[in-house]
Amino acid sequence: MRVITVGAGLAGLTCAKMLAARGHETLVFEASDGVGGRVRTDRHGDGFLLDRGFQVFFTAYPAARRHLDYGKLDLRSFDPGAVIHDCGRREVLSDPLRDPASALPGLLARSASLTDKLNTVRLAVELGAKGARVGSVSEVEIEDTSTREYLYGAGFSRRIIGNFYSPFYGGIFLDRTLSTSARVFQFTFAMLATGKTTVPARGMGEIPAQLASHLREGSLHLNSPVEQLLRDGGRVVGVRAGGEEHEADAVVVATESPEAAKLTGERTPEGAVGEVCVYYELSGEADGRKVGLAPEGEPEPFFNNTAELSAVSDLYAPEGRGLLSAVHVGQLDLSDGEVYRRGVEQLSEWYPDADFRPLAVYRLPYCQFAQPPGVHRRTPANLTGTPGLFLAGEFTEDASINGAMLSGERAAQAVMETRWEAR
Known part of the structure; x- marks a missing residue:
């Protein structure tokens, strides 16, 4: 399969790592200039x-x-x-x-x-x-x-x-x-x-850097915000990024909750x-x-x-x-x-x-x-109701490094299981 992951945070990188390990072609589009999402480390001019x-x-x-x-x-x-x-x-x-x-x-x-x-x-x-x-x-x-x-x-x-x-x-x-x-x-x-x-x-940024090291050379695209999902009828078939269209068998949106809701139209946790x-x-x-x-x-x-x-x-x-x-x-x-x-x-x-x-x-x-009592019983599933569209991100599990990586893992499993059932 060809799978596009939107977002190179811990969830997106874990998902892409698992798919790549199973032999699937993976492309990762990240809006910023580096991997990790909210887990990044900067080098201060004085060496800190x-x-x-x-x-x-x-x-x-x-x-x-x-x-x-x-x-x-x-x-x-x-x-x-x-x-x-x-x-x-x-x-x-x-x-x-x-x-x-x-x-x-x-x-x-x-x-x-x-x-x-x-x-x-x-x-x-x-x-x-x-x-x-x-x-x-x-x-x-x-x-x-x-x-x-x-x-x-x-x-x-x-x-x-x-x-x-x-x-x-x-x-x-x-x-x-x-x-x-x-x-x-x-x-x-x-x-x-x-x-x-x-x-x-050497800083928390070493965690996403290690995950990204498992990706195939050329599969990670930085400074590449995804502008919209491509749809054919009721199915998601790719993304538009940098003015170009990229087709895929499946798209995994692994951004923060507000951006995921805006890009997909799915309901995600607010606050x-x-x-x-x-x-x-x-x-x-x-x-x-x-x-x-x-x-x-x-x-x-x-x-x-x-x-x-x-x-x-x-x-x-x-x-x-x-x-x-x-x-x-x-x-x-x-x-x-x-x-x-x-x-x-x-x-x-x-x-x-x-x-x-x-x-x-x-x-x-x-x-x-935000994680008030009861919120975890209302988090969205990795498999959406739209064919070809999947979600990954801590907001499908819980707000932690474990939650983000577990979500990426479960999104990858959902992609592979759904594809095999379709065949």
Whole structure:
């Protein structure tokens, strides 16, 4: 078959990789100048590696294990747990099962009660066991409520939710209110409990680059936005890109949800969550290989979480220099000057012995599709009602690297199964 994939993000690349491995002719059209979609890494003029938004990679992701060579990615791990910063007070909360050295400091931390700490260990054991059997958010079988309601129902106190769960999972969901589906929380918690939290040594962009390396030379077309789908009667038979028509037996649209809806006319999830990611050159030390968190408070802190990326992988910064990433999940329209000013005020309080030089601001209004309770039962299928048209993208599964790659995998399977049935 000849299959065209629209979009070279993780879903589109996984789909094209699978089809190419089965001997099908694949063409991938990407509107931007590189692969990866929202998972890309830029090289700053001073030699820093800046991911387009703070992102991490969970090694336990089932779909990723099937498609990526972890050794070649040279994954570097964060330490389990986090550092809580509250009014000049600094406390470490961690998982004693994975980080025994933090057991005593964690036991003495005032950010959570002893009952909360025991509940967290219990949840790690229960969801860790479940994680070995669950391949995606859609396979999590619980009554779907918000994450905050789920945590209260599981016996956690307002103290630990405000001090830890709100900023930690707020950094993953980009939603400090924890109104995100509890199914997403359970799956993510299971991934954390059964694997490591990492980044590739040379940036998150190494993930799509590895997927793209499996494509046949000449099959990837960058700077080539698809203008429309070609239709013959009720069937999709190709695309128009760059003013030229390209025919195909099947077309897989693997763009972000809004673009997919616009191009195909299919119903896709609406709503989005975003972030402002700010990078600073760091002189001094921050939290090492643990993530720094800002608990709930009045007024709300400007940054939700920070990460000393150069402590996790020294390749993120030139030799002898440091790189700090900080994430704001509120206003996306503040000026650079205001972002830097408010950010440095908070960072100087957290790390009084360090200095910060602003490097870059990334405003990312669409990082994930919104995932309120119940949304995953309404996500579109990979196989549409239009012959020849398929969908791939996290919006058919869940908003994660695993969801994107799993969607690409299932789209490729749908293409091949549908074609053989037609014959």
